[in-house]
Amino acid sequence: MCKDCGCSGDHHHGHHHNHVPGVPHTHVGADGKSYTHTHEESTSRQVNIGTAVLGANDAVAAANREWFRERNITVLNLISSPGSGKTSLLVETLKELGKQNIPAAVIVGDQYGTFDAERMKSTGAAVTQIETRSSCHLDASRIRDVLETAIPENTRLLFIENVGNLVCPVAFDLGENAKIALLSTPEGEEKPLKYPALFAAAEVVLITKCDLEKVLEWNYDQCTENIKQVNPDVQFMRISSKTGEGFDSWIKFLLNKLQIG
Ligand SMILES: Nc1nc2c(ncn2[C@@H]2O[C@H](COP(=O)(O)OP(=O)(O)O)[C@@H](O)[C@H]2O)c(=O)[nH]1
Numbered sequence: 141m142c143k144d145c146g147c148s149g150d151h152h153h154g155h156h157h158n159h160v161p162g163v164p165h166t167h168v169g170a171d172g173k174s175y176t177h178t179h180e181e182s183t184s185r186q187v188n189i190g191t192a193v194l195g196a197n198d199a200v201a202a203a204n205r206e207w208f209r210e211r212n213i214t215v216l217n218l219i220s221s222p223g224s225g226k227t228s229l230l231v232e233t234l235k236e237l238g239k240q241n242i243p244a245a246v247i248v249g250d251q252y253g254t255f256d257a258e259r260m261k262s263t264g265a266a267v268t269q270i271e272t273r274s275s276c277h278l279d280a281s282r283i284r285d286v287l288e289t290a291i292p293e294n295t296r297l298l299f300i301e302n303v304g305n306l307v308c309p310v311a312f313d314l315g316e317n318a319k320i321a322l323l324s325t326p327e328g329e330e331k332p333l334k335y336p337a338l339f340a341a342a343e344v345v346l347i348t349k350c351d352l353e354k355v356l357e358w359n360y361d362q363c364t365e366n367i368k369q370v371n372p373d374v375q376f377m378r379i380s381s382k383t384g385e386g387f388d389s390w391i392k393f394l395l396n397k398l399q400i401g
């Protein structure tokens with residue numbers, strides 16, 4: 141989690157700043173309330189708040205997980221950089237699941253706007269957009285708050301498209317069955333070593349935009365070696381939402397997930 145950007149708390153600065161240590165000052169938080177606090181010399185206080193926030197998040201995530209389990213809904217949390225192809229993948233995936241009569245829903249988080257929800261709604265699936273505003277990740281309570289409205293009764297599969305960010309979303313359990321990482325070929329083969337947390341936590345890494353491999357001189361073996369260094373057991377899939385390559389394996393993985401939960 142990114143303690144420097146303040147993403148760990150409800151009480152959210154939303155900006156970076158330098159204040160004189162020991163002098164109290166006030167901010168208006170994302171919830172509209174005013175908070176007065178004091179910056180200290182050491183960062184130990186921030187770490188403590190972060191730990192408490194994650195503990196509170198885990199409790200809500202556990203309740204979400206139970207909600208999904210009672211309804212037999214499999215939940216996948218998609219995490220990657222902005223622009224790596226999450227929404228494009230989901231549009232094509234939802235079309236395919238529609239053909240196979242598998243009811244799926246999506247909750248998508250972005251800082252602002254409803255662009256992605258509009259793209260995905262065209263598939264006929266239930267899609268709910270959350271605007272996270274000052275926050276760089278979804279947390280379990282944001283998911284809890286929309287559960288009753290976002291998920292039609294017969295839903296079997298829920299995709300959560302997290303806010304585009306390789307770092308902070310990883311720390312927040314949402315109650316999902318698995319985290320799916322996407323790494324698009326333009327991002328470079330070394331990203332799993334530079335941002336290991338996501339690749340260590342993922343059950344599957346989708347190597348997206350594989351249609352661009354040639355033009356980018358993408359080195360698949362080097363990339364997968366890098367991922368294996370942080371997660372020896374992870375599954376890989378090479379996939380393109382433009383050409384449809386890799387969709388057979390991806391859909392097979394999803395159908396299998398529905399069986400085993
Ligand atoms: N060449 C290529 N471009 C893609 C592919 N998937 C997505 N894109 C493009 O990448 C950009 C970002 O995609 P988007 O799905 O919005 O990514 P997100 O921000 O992770 O949701 C868009 O311009 C897409 O058209 C792909 O498989 N191949």
Ligand SMILES: [Mg+2]
Binds near residue numbers: 226227256301
């Ligand atoms: Mg998107």
